[in-house]
Amino acid sequence: MRVALSTRRATLLQTGQDHGEHVRQYASRLKGLANVCKWTKSGPCSAEGCTGSAQIDYTDDIVKLVLLNGIADEDIRKNVLGTTDIDSRSLADTVTLIDGIVVC
Numbered sequence: 001m002r003v004a005l006s007t008r009r010a011t012l013l014q015t016g017q018d019h020g021e022h023v024r025q026y027a028s029r030l031k032g033l034a035n036v037c038k039w040t041k042s043g044p045c046s047a048e049g050c051t052g053s054a055q056i057d058y059t060d061d062i063v064k065l066v067l068l069n070g071i072a073d074e075d076i077r078k079n080v081l082g083t084t085d086i087d088s089r090s091l092a093d094t095v096t097l098i099d100g101i102v103v104c
Contacts, residue, residue, distance in 0.1 A: 011038045012062070016070035023098045026070070027091070029065045030055065037062075060091040074102050 014031040017026040023089050045054040068086075071077040080086060080094070089097065093101055 001085045004091070007040060008033070008096075011065060012037055015066060017067075017072040019072050022071070023071075023095055027067055027095045030066055030070075031059075034059050034066075036062050064089075064094055067091070067098075071098065 012030065015030060015033060017023070018073065021029075037059070039058040040055045043052045043056045047054070068077070068080060071080065076098065080098055083089075083097065086094065086097075091103050
């Protein structure tokens with residue numbers, strides 16, 4: 001049975017971290033869900049000599065946003081979202097940051 005792209009995307013966007021789930025497992029689960037969501041857009045190609053369009057993949061950006069929104073521990077989420085350079089960090093760097101936070 002085929003599942004609409006919008007249904008798959010809605011499922012991803014609503015996915016939160018399970019209590020007790022390690023952040024790396026959560027990120028991996030999100031990436032698995034995101035891989036079937038086609039988070040791409042066509043845009044102008046900026047490579048030298050290219051006159052066509054290129055596919056731009058936003059998958060990691062979407063996964064990072066869902067990951068940040070779905071962190072189960074409120075204190076960890078606040079700590080991470082308060083990180084000065086959180087917007088410029090890659091998905092992998094964000095996961096490493098979250099993994100290193102210990103809340104007392």
